[in-house]
Amino acid sequence: MAILTLSINGTRRTVDVSPDTPLLWVLRDALGLTGTKFGCGQGLCGSCTVLINDKPVRSCVTTVGSIAGADILTIEGLSPTRSHPVQKAWIAEEVPQCGYCQPGQIMAAVALLKEKPHPSDAEIDDAMNGILCRCGTYRRIKKAVRRVAEEGGVR
């Protein structure tokens, strides 16, 4: 066990965990940030995607000890009023069904749009293809990402 200080959603949080614990479980069990989801534990499904220094990362295979000092952004940190452009587009396109994979989808979309404000279809496919959805929301995800780009992107 070790005392680690993390920067999560703009706030410094201290946790006492083993440094080889995956970030996912630190977020969920130690910090109560359950918006980030466990889906496969092997970095295969993307439900656990969070942003570390603006880059999409699979938190289930990222040890907490490896990211000390980095800026971590989770679904809870996007907006207190669901008004982040990606959230607004997700609502407008009625993307979620069961909703379980959507925090990962949304965080991957945020990362994509931060890097490429006007992604091509191929770039959307490429960035979003690894985030699995069992309900079949993919086409709506694509429409929502395009909508964000058309409506001014993410800040």
Place this chain on the structure above:
Amino acid sequence: MKTQLNRREFIRVSAGVGGGLVLGVMIPAFDAYGELVEQKENEFVPNVWLRIARDGTVTILVARSEMGQGVRTALPMIVAEELDADWSKVRIEQAVASADYGSMGTGGSTSVRTSWDRLRKAGASARMMLLQAAAGVWGVKETECRTEAGAVIHKPTGRSLPYGDLVDAASKLKAPENPPLKDPKDFRIIGRKTPRTDTPEKVDGSAVFGIDVKVPGLLHAAVARCPVFGGKVVRYDDMKAKGIDGVKRVAQIDSGVAVIANSTWSAFQGRDALAVTFDEGSAASLSSETIATMLGEYATKKAAVAEKAGDVTSAMASAATKVSASFDAPFLAHATMEPMNTTAWVQKDRCEIWAPTQDPQGYRREAARLCALPEEKVIVHTTYLGGGFGRRWETDVLVEAVQCSKAAGVPVRVTWTREDDMRHDFYRPVSHHLLSGGLSAEGKLVAFTHRIVAPSITGQSSPERIKDGLDKGAVEGTVNLPYDIPNMQIEYVMANTPVPIGSWRSVYPSQNVFALECFIDELAGAAGKDPFEFRRALMLNRPRMLRVLELAAEKSGWGKPLPAGRYRGIAFSPPSFFRTPVAQVAEISIDNRSVRVHRVVCAIDCGIVINPDGLAVQMEGGVVYGLSAALKGEITLKRGRVEQGNFDDYPILTLEETPVVETYSVQSNEAPTGTGEPGLPAIAPAVANAVFQATGKRIRRLPIRLG
């Protein structure tokens, strides 16, 4: 048994006993179905389905589980329609498990279909009481009043009273027995595209799934189970497991050995550190090959006849052309994105459960049995479900959670890893199909047989319900066919295996319709007919089916030229147990020896459509889930073990592989039927039939693989 007192009598009795003011405090009352309704202060509670607060907020209870199919929108829309509610003032609350709601089981595409009458009456009954209350306040005739979006209007004077102002007056009235229902032409909520009520919570991480439930003092458990079905724990060594940080306790439970820890990760690590010796039992030599051989052998055994017409033997003998083929479909995992989990808190005199379950009442019954408590002492909270697809009917994870909480004496959540989920599912059954058809010289289908060889879900869970070897569920999708065939016989051979099986979105039609509709295409080919025209000719006496088939053909541009390299296939999914016919046309290309699906046109007749976008979403969902199975899904066994473990060896459809799905519904004023499953069965055969157009090769095995 419920006491059959009406509201007014009960209130009078209460007042007599209590001797004081009873209105405005907690008083029990009975709704129109004789169910006990708990009255709340400052609220009008006309029945178990809704309550109205003084500020006009209407709280509607949803008794079915939200697993992505939109029940928390569609069902409240039905209540709100008949209540004439202001939709913007409607709030949704998930009902805890109780017999008061009728069946809460969420499966079989039944939620809207079986709630329709009951929810309409619940809303209409409350509306009548509010209308009567307003008429009483004004001292006018009820017939001079009408309702409109959350208010009663006095027609001659235009005065209006919002529902919130009528809470006290309406609470004193008796619920009408047979409230008048709206004419569908007056619907203003049903049939209108309505945003889902659960979307906001699902874009900011606040939606609570089973895996997210927070309970003070909660511990986490992971269970080591025998990798072979039916195996048992012989002994275990937990020394290393107990040395893992956070591990609190190790306990043997029915399904294996549980490690209970203060975090999910510690529980997983502790579980992996266990050394368990299992007696693998008799299934240890099972493999996909031995099962395939067994199905082949069973195919020649005596079959149970599920349905027959005419004299198929002589019609087949005298047919001008005979065609026969066999088809195979594999075991499939559900692979819900939310891994299996349940949270249980067993105390001396009560038990509380939080579960992403499709069967809260079944969970309540089972928890009561395990704890030796009466059901009233068991509270089951249904959370959001991160996918269900039939998997969450099963109580296996509930049993584990209850046993872990009993062992630890504190609330415990059992969480499965993806590998646990993939290797301990209740799989979609494997199946083998023999079909034959006889065509007349004019190419008319005069004889048809379909023999299904498959394990029986009912035969596994409740064998006493099987009569004469026939599992009626196992022939769904291929009985009561939409086709007029003068001589036909549908047969079933039960071929059970030790592999646990269960309901998987659309259940047996997921494979029976694949075999049927691929074979119908083969027959069309043998008759020299267009696949759409061949089906159409068999449906001429069934106008409802015909409209659906023709709608799919029209919207897909059937018969019109396609760009080079694109091919179409058509398939029809019979109404089956969900009572909803669907026709689909898939447009594909072959890309690097793999199938790419570009566009799927769905035509459906599901009666009155509650939420048009909700219907479209269900078709999109059925198609994508069905395409994962058609193109990729296969669970195989070796040495009694499931070989797949995660999404690398059990891949599912990805974003870039997903086609455009278009949904067209037949206009209808009939009562609504199911939509959650009917979008699935036709997609595999539609794609397989398109592959034939592209390659000239018939697909007779799922998943579709081009050699």
